[in-house]
Amino acid sequence: MSQSVTHFSQGRLSMFFEGAKDTFPLIVGAIPFGIIFGTLAATAGISFGATIGLSMFVFAGASQFVCVGLVAAGTAWPMIVLTTFVVNLRHMLYGATMVPFYKNLNPLWKIVLSFGLTDETFAVAVSRYSRRDGALDKHYYNLGSMVFMYLNWNLCTIIGLTAGKAFPEISQWGLDFAMPATFIGIVIPYLVSKPMWASVLTAGTVSIMASGLPHKLGLMVAALAGVAAGLAWELFVSVKKEVVQDV
Amino acid sequence: MFDPGIGLSEVYMVAGMALVTFGIRYIMFPLSGRFRFPNLFARGLRYVPPVVLSAIIVPSVLMPDGQALNLKLSNPYLIGALAACVIGGLFKNLLLTIVVSMAVFLGVQWCFALG
Secondary structure (H helix, E strand, O other), rough: HHHHHHHHHHHHHHHHHHHHHHHHHHHHHHHHHHHHHHHHHHOOOOOOOHHHHHHHHHHOOOHHHHHHHHHHHOOOOHHHHHHHHHHHHHHHHHHHHHHHHHHHOOOOHHHHHOOOOHHOOOOOHHHHHHHOOOOHHHHHHHHHHHOOEEEEEHHHHHHHHHHHHHHHHEEEOHHHHHHHHHHHHHHHHHHHHHHHHHHHHHHHHHHHHOOOHHHHHHHHHHHHHHHHHHHHHHHHHHHHOOOOOOO | OOOOOOHHHHHHHHHHHHHHHHHHHHOHHHHOOOOOOOOHHHHHHOOOOHHHHHHHHHHHOOOOOOOOOOOOOOHHHHHHHHHHHHHHHHHHHHHHHHHHHHHHHHHHHHHHHHO
16 A cells, blocks of 8 residues: 555545535436426336336436326337437537547446436536646546436435325426526536627527427527537637637 | 336336437447547537537426417516526526526416415
């Protein structure tokens, strides 16, 4: 046991808990969301085992909610899997964003961290990775965020399942507002430049115009329009000194 | 822990969703050594998180029933979201934003449930 080993493991442990700590506000937002998921799944007729399986193995809130809606409507499983693909396609861009940051990690780390690339952990981890402070072991920060998020999500799912059996009216409380509240809180710090404003306003507008498209395709259309608007503003409107800063 | 009532089609559904979701999140890592993203694509990626989240937020707030626009002040999702924007913009504190806007949302919902 050399001193340097102890030093490293302490650094890693503190990075792990720093990641967990910075994810805490998002965890608070996810609590009602997870409880509502468990409650709704039970009322939609998904079995106890399958509901827990969704949170344990899929671990993607938006698509789990869509799944509940589709099961309630009597949709066949292949269609639900296809819809999941469309709803979660945005995570491919999250993975692409993380490629340079995970470059030197071994395959097991890449598998574990990419399994946990939720909206929340991605947002927290990417801002830590982008901070140029030379800190080592940022993957432990990412892992801390992910583990905390994962345990909370699964615990809340079980609480929701149990609560849904005890109080079936809980799904009428409207706690689903927790999701937009959390997401607004995540988006606001990004709004530091005109191209960013242009992209977010465009995405919001298009998401309403394209909301009639089937299989949640409106989400993808709006996202692509938003990115295009941001890039267009960056390229054609902004002068050089106004180039977007990394968040 | 596991409910014996879990059906075979539920097993396929969960397994399929898990594979698809993990595949989407993982695919870029084995591919990344083989090709390089064009510069413009890499710049575009910076817009992805706020843009995707906005595209989820706006319809869920302005069309809470998933069907029609509801821009009335009696829409608790709209009032709650406006509160979140104001608090978030003023204080840049995520936890405060969530807690206050949830309180506003539940308050408005409660008021209109009474009235």
